[in-house]
Amino acid sequence: MHHRPIFIAIATSLLLLTEAIAVNANQYGTGHENSANYGMQATRIERAVTCVGTGAGFVFDDQWQGVQDDVGWVEVGTSFCDQGAPAAKWVWARYTPSLGYYESVIQYNITIGTTHTFKIYNYNQGYWGVYIDGTRKVSGNYGAGSTSNTADVGLEVTDSRINSTQNTTSETNLYAWSTQSSASSWSGADSCRDTSSHIYPQWIAYDWWRHTLNVVASQSAC
DSSP states (O other): OOOOOOOSOOTTOHHHHHHHHHHTTSEEEEEEESOOSSEEEEEEEOOOEEOOOOSSOOEEEEEEEEETTTTEEEEEEEEESBTTBOSOEEEEEEEETTTEEEEEEEESSOOTTOEEEEEEEEEETTEEEEEETTEEEEEEEOOOTTOOOOEEEEEEEOGGGTTOEEEEEEEEEEEEESSSSOEEEOOSOOEEEEOOTTEEEEEEETTEEEEEESSOOOOOOO
16 A cells, blocks of 8 residues: 655544554655645656565555645555566555545556656546546546645655665656646755655755665755
8 A cells, every 4th residue: 555655743633643654654755845736747767676575565656646635645656566566567546534545556567767757636626637648547536625735756665675676766847736727846845754764865956856765875854
């Protein structure tokens, strides 16, 4: 299961607190954008992962978009090292308090070295779409709220796969929709999260995030 990293205290709800505990079970190297009310977009070259570990787990190049004023979220990314299907594949997921958690594979056997653009966008009155290279792959009504949403991008790894390796992976051309029809480059390196010494994450520019896994690189002060 892939979870959105949480940057704000959410002790006001037992359900949300339970979700936060689940989130903290995984390791993250992620960058955060505050002004993604209606969606976000990132471009990434698929980089290979050398999988280490047994049992359930994953290495996930991912992006997360808040919905319902960040109470819920939608995510899409490239998952590696999954038990039974370790090759690169596109996975999406969503969580809302009313619908719960759901995830599904969009496509198996993604070609390493190819470049793809991933977008999550509130295209109509709370209807959110997951797009890859301009094609909408998934859609659903997950609610607009008052559209006070944020976005995250980067790497998520389970403890069972934390000894895997991945060379430098960049998320570039980071865009956020502050209004229904207005997108712009991320407004700044609003914050970042680094929960493991195995992950080396860094802001290169406001619209360029990069990470490695067990490959030494200069590391931002997350």
